[in-house]
Amino acid sequence: MQKEKQRKPISIVGVPMDLGADRRGVDMGPSAIRYASLQEKLTSLGYDVEDLGNLQVPTPESYDVGQQQLKYLREVHAVSEELAQTLDRVVAAGRFPLILGGDHSIAIGTIAGVARHHRQMGLIWFDAHGDLNTAETTPSGNIHGMPLAVSLGYGHPDLVHIGGYAPKIRPENIVIIGARQLDEGERKLIREQGIRVFTMHDIDRLGMGNVMEETLQIVTDGTDGVHLSLDLDGLDPNDAPGVGTPVAGGITYRESHLALELLAEADILTSAEFVEVNPILDTGNRTAKVAVALIGSVFGEKVL
Template identity: 50%
Template sequence: MAATPRTVTIVGAPLDLGQGRRGVDMGPSAIRYAGMEERLASFGCTVVDRGNVLAPEPEALAVGDERARFLPEILDACAGLAAIVEEIASSGAMPLVLGGDHSIALGTLAGLRAAAGQPGGVIWIDAHGDLNTPASSPTGNVHGMPLAAALGRAGDGFSHPGLTLPAVDPGRVVLLGVRSLDPAERELIREAGIRVITMTEIDRIGIERAITEAIDRVSGPGFVHVSLDLDALDPEVAPGVGTPVKGGLTYREAHLACEDIAESGVVGSLELVEVNPILDRENGSAAIAVELAASALGQSIL
């Protein structure tokens, strides 16, 4: 995939069932309102917007299993997203998925897996690991489980006829910017051999070396995807997220990471998740999401 793809196809996934704070379902609209299509078109991308996948609202649903709240409905929504992502990727366009909470990544990755015919790699840029399971999660919120599910490690409850799993190769998964992990997530990381580049390590080696290593590790057959949770950035930079953790990426570190992703030419899909305009300041976090997408898709200063 070239650094500036010929066609970028946007699809929104306004799902907020995977976490406990309302508002993240408005993330796709907030990001569009911040000028995503216009920004990408300004440096040569042909942009197609497929609208939003259907996502139910929690008021109309029963919680179900408290260990994985709203899981059947989340899986149905992810299956709908997977079908669209598979279609986009198979057409040769770049899928750009706008969340919604991070549980939607299961649909994105399953769709990429179906299109590629084999598992791929992912750079998971996030303050959290999202590697819990229903048995280990301290909250029962599914947005803390999608990477475990994409690895086929979250249990039979995540099986769904519309989701091709496992979707990613654990040897080609890099968590970048992590600073909050639960005990079971640490155990799974060690067992599966997943590379984790914490904020402490980034402080020591610098973002350039960190992202270069991440790109090298995830490159390979199938697909290469970047899943960017805005809470990877420091809350002072991007306050409009549901689970902020102090000590995150700076504005320039995040941009440099995305610029290096574009220059690598290996990334074929991108998603931006967890923008919550209710918690934001003047839609600033959505605006940053637009800027980071532009950097990741090839916009440069010169």
């Protein structure tokens, strides 16, 4: 039974989004990950894989930035709506959605699409940042710092109500892993909402095995599905240098694999996304190769 679940067919969706971030290049992330032999990796693990290609995303040069506290709001909204509709169809067809970014603002559309089918969805947010800002708290105006807040129902109505419903997730069903750079407004929201956050201090002190044990308990408690949103900047920049907002002192390559191997063993994931690979800032496509290796662990690859 478990083996059949693990072999659920996979649909890959690329979202070459860089409107949510300040640094160009992350729009090439989906291509970089594909070039690092993603489909071959999944096929070798025995999966039926279809690649639905990339969504059309406007280029920043063609549009006005709009509000400084919500840069490219209209364009991010449009892409998020299209992504939500695409993933709604993927899940309805009985396939596992694997989304490639692009900056982390794509999680707004991803979660809107998959949570329609999992109204009590658990969420693992693997990231150096909280992404819990709003227009009122953001230091940059970049929407890639807002998707988790939006999914909880906080932020601009155009973003909060993508997919026609809000909120998409509940704070008690969320775990953030790897946080080491949080803004004051994010800290406040975390405390108010009681969101479980494992900072790098916690990971160092407890070990990744214990962190994942508690994470799995939280995201499966009363939930009907689990989404993984993995930002490559959650890893230490020594292991994943090609990201737009690197923060020193991150999760190691091996700790990341352990986390995802334990996740695969638990067999609870219903969707996953990998974001913020920026090949312009990378060396020899190293970060995309790391992403593909981690995806292998998510889908059950083992040494022995």
